[in-house]
Amino acid sequence: MEQPFSLTSEVRENRLIITTNGYVNNVGGAAIAEEFQRHFTEGVRHVIIDLALSRVVNSVGMSFLIEIIEKLTDAGGRLVFTNLDPSVDKMLGIMGLYDFAGREATTEDALRALAIRS
Amino acid sequence: MQDSVIVHHVTFTGIEDPVDLRALGQATGLADIAIRVRTALAQHFRITAVDVHVRGADGAWELLAGSAPVDPASVPPVGPDSSGTVRFWAEGMQAIAVQCLHDGRILAIRVDGQSESRRFDAQDLLTVRMALMSADAAWAALQHRRHEKELVFELNRRLLQLNSLIDTGIEVATLDQAVSPCHLALERAVALTNASRGTVIVRRDGGEISRDAFPPDGDATSAGGTYRLHSEFVFQGETYTFEIVDKETRTGVQAFDGTDRLLLDALSRQVEASLENRFLLKQSLEKQRMEQDIAVAASIQQRILPSTLPEIAGYSLAGINIPSKSVGGDYYDCIPLRDGRYLLVIADVSGKGIPAALLVSSLHAYLSAYLESAFSLVDIAVRLNTAIHRASTDDKFITAFFGLLDPASGSVECVNAGHNTIYCRRADGEVVDLCKGGIPLGMLDLGLPYESEQITLVPGDRLLLYTDGIPEAQNGVQELYDTHHPLRDYFASHIPATAGPFIDALMEHVRSFVGDAPQADDITALYLMRRA
Numbered sequence: 213m214e215q216p217f218s219l220t221s222e223v224r225e226n227r228l229i230i231t232t233n234g235y236v237n238n239v240g241g242a243a244i245a246e247e248f249q250r251h252f253t254e255g256v257r258h259v260i261i262d263l264a265l266s267r268v269v270n271s272v273g274m275s276f277l278i279e280i281i282e283k284l285t286d287a288g289g290r291l292v293f294t295n296l297d298p299s300v301d302k303m304l305g306i307m308g309l310y311d312f313a314g315r316e317a318t319t320e321d322a323l324r325a326l327a328i329r330s
Numbered sequence: 331m332q333d334s335v336i337v338h339h340v341t342f343t344g345i346e347d348p349v350d351l352r353a354l355g356q357a358t359g360l361a362d363i364a365i366r367v368r369t370a371l372a373q374h375f376r377i378t379a380v381d382v383h384v385r386g387a388d389g390a391w392e393l394l395a396g397s398a399p400v401d402p403a404s405v406p407p408v409g410p411d412s413s414g415t416v417r418f419w420a421e422g423m424q425a426i427a428v429q430c431l432h433d434g435r436i437l438a439i440r441v442d443g444q445s446e447s448r449r450f451d452a453q454d455l456l457t458v459r460m461a462l463m464s465a466d467a468a469w470a471a472l473q474h475r476r477h478e479k480e481l482v483f484e485l486n487r488r489l490l491q492l493n494s495l496i497d498t499g500i501e502v503a504t505l506d507q508a509v510s511p512c513h514l515a516l517e518r519a520v521a522l523t524n525a526s527r528g529t530v531i532v533r534r535d536g537g538e539i540s541r542d543a544f545p546p547d548g549d550a551t552s553a554g555g556t557y558r559l560h561s562e563f564v565f566q567g568e569t570y571t572f573e574i575v576d577k578e579t580r581t582g583v584q585a586f587d588g589t590d591r592l593l594l595d596a597l598s599r600q601v602e603a604s605l606e607n608r609f610l611l612k613q614s615l616e617k618q619r620m621e622q623d624i625a626v627a628a629s630i631q632q633r634i635l636p637s638t639l640p641e642i643a644g645y646s647l648a649g650i651n652i653p654s655k656s657v658g659g660d661y662y663d664c665i666p667l668r669d670g671r672y673l674l675v676i677a678d679v680s681g682k683g684i685p686a687a688l689l690v691s692s693l694h695a696y697l698s699a700y701l702e703s704a705f706s707l708v709d710i711a712v713r714l715n716t717a718i719h720r721a722s723t724d725d726k727f728i729t730a731f732f733g734l735l736d737p738a739s740g741s742v743e744c745v746n747a748g749h750n751t752i753y754c755r756r757a758d759g760e761v762v763d764l765c766k767g768g769i770p771l772g773m774l775d776l777g778l779p780y781e782s783e784q785i786t787l788v789p790g791d792r793l794l795l796y797t798d799g800i801p802e803a804q805n806g807v808q809e810l811y812d813t814h815h816p817l818r819d820y821f822a823s824h825i826p827a828t829a830g831p832f833i834d835a836l837m838e839h840v841r842s843f844v845g846d847a848p849q850a851d852d853i854t855a856l857y858l859m860r861r862a
Contacts, residue, residue, distance in 0.1 A: 235545045270520070272578045306489055306493055307483070307490060
């Protein structure tokens with residue numbers, strides 16, 4: 213069962229890993245963007261967002277994710293989504309997010325993909 | 331004329347554009363554009379006093395880049411169609427240029443601090459003007475890019491809504507899903523309409539049966555929330571209400587629009603269709619299970635009814651049972667007893683189907699048990715009446731005829747428990763009615779007595795035991811067989827050499843009368859004749 217929105221984050225190998233839990237809407241999206249911005253200003257340029265516990269994303273929440281992608285792209289970085297529910301995966305695809313962001317099955321896969329990239 | 335065009339062209343291309351348009355193209359907003367323009371002009375004129383201002387619809391000037399506030403009196407008038415106006419004052423040591431932007435706001439650039447030796451000339455004037463136009467073009471391009479991005483986003487969002495609607499329709503129709511159709515539809519409704527939360531409530535007779543919210547802490551029916559939208563349907567007496575609250579934007583909430591209404595209604599209808607399909611499937615499975623149960627009951631009943639009848643020396647015996655449904659409520663048998671006698675029995679349970687079949691089973695079981703004891707036939711009838719009364723509901727009873735045959739003497743003790751009159755045809759053609767006995771078994775348990783009558787069969791005598799399915803067999807116009815062909819007469823006039831042909835002929839006669847009309851009742855008959 214999905215919970216009220218919360219997130220945790222950690223930086224591993226200079227990669228920011230944000231793990232969300234709950235509805236990625238205006239509140240959730242803003243929380244993700246805020247957490248991203250805090251690390252972005254400190255120089256983090258590769259981000260992994262683990263959406264395993266977020267089965268529902270609305271377009272307002274998605275607009276925050278797009279902003280993160282744009283900032284990272286401008287800065288030569290990359291965003292990778294992991295542990296996606298099939299419906300969220302399809303949603304991100306239709307909204308065109310995979311044109312500029314990646315997706316991997318697990319966080320470990322994403323870390324490996326970003327290591328090859330950099 | 332030709333010369334002046336050439337001169338104009340040469341003059342224009344000779345002006346230096348101080349602003350790098352590529353750099354302007356990367357600007358992220360009007361303030362960023364202003365900073366880039368200011369930097370470029372400051373570098374070009376090698377001065378620091380360059381300010382960029384914007385005037386909004388309220389007429390107030392806002393400083394975008396630089397430090398000095400604008401003096402409204404120094405700004406040349408500019409209309410909405412102005413493509414740029416430049417004005418010099420202080421004897422050419424200051425310049426201020428204004429441009430009406432594409433969005434209607436006024437952009438102004440003030441350049442100050444030229445020295446006596448370096449006054450603004452016509453070329454500087456054009457340089458400032460070009461910078462201003464570049465800023466306007468960059469701002470327009472940025473706005474177009476943003477607008478295009480918004481259009482693409484909105485287009486994708488519509489595509490997503492359509493796609494999600496189709497997917498949800500398929501998913502809620504899936505029967506083995508972990509998430510309930512209501513919850514799934516609620517999640518999708520909240521996400522696709524950008525609602526902040528939603529609830530689905532199921533009510534019956536005004537009372538709440540269940541409530542589901544998404545997010546789990548976001549009950550839409552709780553206080554708070556400015557904008558609400560709901561959709562409901564009634565299925566099997568239960569009212570399903572979907573309610574969503576507050577359409578989110580990046581800056582707050584707004585009212586739901588017509589598309590949101592369509593989406594919520596469509597998702598709600600998908601759940602209704604899914605529930606209906608599940609209900610129909612459940613009914614179909616129940617029917618299937620019931621048919622399987624009936625098949626098992628029919629199989630059990632077939633074991634109760636005799637597969638073959640005993641061979642009785644000096645007698646010919648034949649019987650038949652044709653149930654009108656898979657399982658019937660008729661019963662017949664010829665049970666050999668330990669003392670060499672035989673009990674002929676035929677019975678008809680009121681009603682049909684499984685309940686009747688169950689009562690037939692009870693009769694068979696009780697009769698088998700009582701026959702093991704040394705009860706008289708009348709006692710057996712009394713006990714059967716009590717037992718069946720206890721085992722059945724008030725509207726169920728059994729009519730039965732019992733004939734206890736001593737094959738050696740030909741004597742038959744008869745008890746008719748509310749059954750049709752049983753016929754005995756003497757060898758000389760006389761037909762004797764056998765109807766003495768008592769009430770149907772299980773009808774009343776008041777201790778009413780049963781009585782028996784005795785007959786003796788001599789060679790050539792015959793007995794016909796039957797159920798009402800034969801005389802009451804109906805043809806296509808609801809006429810009764812017995813009305814056209816009294817069974818008593820048929821029995822009297824058809825005297826084959828053995829029992830089997832009589833049963834076959836009787837069945838064929840009934841069938842030819844009934845024609846294509848469906849069989850309304852079970853048909854059972856038992857025929858006994860004494861040969862020697």
